[in-house]
Amino acid sequence: MSGLLIERPLPHGGRLVERVVTDKKVARKMIQGCPTYEIKPTLHYETGVPVRNVYREIMSICYGFFSPVEGSMKQAEVERVLKERRLLNEWIFPYPLVFDISKDDLNKLGVTVGDRLCLTLKGKPFAILDIEEIYEIDPEELAYKTFGDPETNPEVVQQKFDKKHPGWVIYRSHQPYVLAGKYTIINEPKLKPPFDRFWFPPRKAREEFDKRGWRTVINHQTRNVPHVGHEFLMKCAAFTGDVEPCHGILVNAVIGVKRRGDYPDEAIVEGHEAVNKGGYIKPERHLVSIVLWDMRYGNPLESLLHGIIRQNMGCTHHMFGRDHAAVGEYYDKFATQILWTKGIPSFGFPAPPTEVPYGLKIRPQNMREFSYCPTCKEMAYSETCGHKREKLSGSFLRGMVAEGVQPPSIIMRPEVYKVVVKWWKKFGYPFCNEKYVINKEKELEVDLEDL
Amino acid sequence: MAYFMVVLLDDSRMAKLRGTGLEDNIKYMFGGELRLLEVEVSEELKDKILAEFETARVDSRGAITDVPVAFMRELFNQVVEKKSLGPEVVEGVLAKVDEIKEMAAKESEYLPPPDIETE
Numbered sequence: 001m002s003g004l005l006i007e008r009p010l011p012h013g014g015r016l017v018e019r020v021v022t023d024k025k026v027a028r029k030m031i032q033g034c035p036t037y038e039i040k041p042t043l044h045y046e047t048g049v050p051v052r053n054v055y056r057e058i059m060s061i062c063y064g065f066f067s068p069v070e071g072s073m074k075q076a077e078v079e080r081v082l083k084e085r086r087l088l089n090e091w092i093f094p095y096p097l098v099f100d101i102s103k104d105d106l107n108k109l110g111v112t113v114g115d116r117l118c119l120t121l122k123g124k125p126f127a128i129l130d131i132e133e134i135y136e137i138d139p140e141e142l143a144y145k146t147f148g149d150p151e152t153n154p155e156v157v158q159q160k161f162d163k164k165h166p167g168w169v170i171y172r173s174h175q176p177y178v179l180a181g182k183y184t185i186i187n188e189p190k191l192k193p194p195f196d197r198f199w200f201p202p203r204k205a206r207e208e209f210d211k212r213g214w215r216t217v218i219n220h221q222t223r224n225v226p227h228v229g230h231e232f233l234m235k236c237a238a239f240t241g242d243v244e245p246c247h248g249i250l251v252n253a254v255i256g257v258k259r260r261g262d263y264p265d266e267a268i269v270e271g272h273e274a275v276n277k278g279g280y281i282k283p284e285r286h287l288v289s290i291v292l293w294d295m296r297y298g299n300p301l302e303s304l305l306h307g308i309i310r311q312n313m314g315c316t317h318h319m320f321g322r323d324h325a326a327v328g329e330y331y332d333k334f335a336t337q338i339l340w341t342k343g344i345p346s347f348g349f350p351a352p353p354t355e356v357p358y359g360l361k362i363r364p365q366n367m368r369e370f371s372y373c374p375t376c377k378e379m380a381y382s383e384t385c386g387h388k389r390e391k392l393s394g395s396f397l398r399g400m401v402a403e404g405v406q407p408p409s410i411i412m413r414p415e416v417y418k419v420v421v422k423w424w425k426k427f428g429y430p431f432c433n434e435k436y437v438i439n440k441e442k443e444l445e446v447d448l449e450d451l
Numbered sequence: 452m453a454y455f456m457v458v459l460l461d462d463s464r465m466a467k468l469r470g471t472g473l474e475d476n477i478k479y480m481f482g483g484e485l486r487l488l489e490v491e492v493s494e495e496l497k498d499k500i501l502a503e504f505e506t507a508r509v510d511s512r513g514a515i516t517d518v519p520v521a522f523m524r525e526l527f528n529q530v531v532e533k534k535s536l537g538p539e540v541v542e543g544v545l546a547k548v549d550e551i552k553e554m555a556a557k558e559s560e561y562l563p564p565p566d567i568e569t570e
Contacts, residue, residue, distance in 0.1 A: 404565040405459040408484030422569035428561045
């Protein structure tokens, strides 16, 4: 192969983690005599609203999205992640991931190191946790250390984190005891429609890329229904590649706990699919997929996790925009770009994550934005077009949708709008409201059969 | 500063607007793809809107935004009814303020979807 051609990278850590038992007989044997624990959503430490469900982490770990992580982290690993953003096996990783439990539940369970715990979900056996360590955490300290602060991380952190930050709230709402050890899924959950057709765990994604003849693939991270600005971002970013543009565009939607005002997950995935069904990007070149994860909104840290997930899925490139996975002004709006082009020494990156030992291979593609230029009479790139442009803001568009006014096709494709209205009819609301958030966390994205 | 509110126009609203004599006042954005009207708001009416609806705000152009959807729908109804873009339109909306507030309270639970084919 020519030296100019980019090859698909190996998974982060060198191999895909796959911890899913598919033989029910074997699975039943594995949980024989084990104490059971029903997975509970993490509730906001003040309001009691669901903010996370650890089942999503178990799914993403066991299906290899978070390779090389294999389970709930031990105390030494959490400390290393917080200090250097590295696992004990040296591979870079941005966030602590733990199975947290209350003191009452721990006492009731009476488990100890060496025990196997059967985790149930919606009342059905789901996974096992082989307990290697039990330790106590201070959730508030964990929350602060996870995201950094202006004194320790002056390169990118602009303000102290607080309860207005949803990621900080997730860690602050953790229970104080951690059961550390490897997870294994022993009863494969079935993704519910419409999520089932977007479920491409890393092995399946890599196989799909092979089937499609995609050597180079650029990922588009999303938590939004696509407007035409997003579509142009995808189309144009895909011109990055090697000797030819990227063969494929992978849209990977983060599916997890929602915030009020977000579009429903169902509308997001089907909205992206409508882009290819409508032919705006050929389906042969565009694939919509999901990952289960309750976003931490850690801007540069989140981008690192996104890089890991998409490299594991087989992508060669990753688009990163301004304010990537950000909320508020806690981080510099270009913190992600700083990480991927220069590094952030205080977070353990004296160089970009692609240039440090045990780092990533996926290539960052830092894009700005597209908006309509009435002079050029087309969607124009902010760093190229010299005219005054009409900006496409998400809130402007949301206001239009809420009013029941169909956005013109230069802003939102009619096929995408139809998807928004389809789910609006189903939920009685175009965006996530309290009812949607509560129901979603009750029903989750999966169902389980009896084992 | 002159204040105004933007009324967005899609095909269904354009049909209702026909014959009101307001067609010449339509403004265009996004290469003529987005049609809109601007309704005049006096200083006094602007203050009333801000006092009645806590989410309402005035942006840097003088546009009043972030009012409930029920307000915006009634704003369009009043434009058609009054065949005007003058302050009497917002006056007409504010005359129904209790009804709008009641609907706004329910807005976080339910918003009527547009009547379009989705399958």
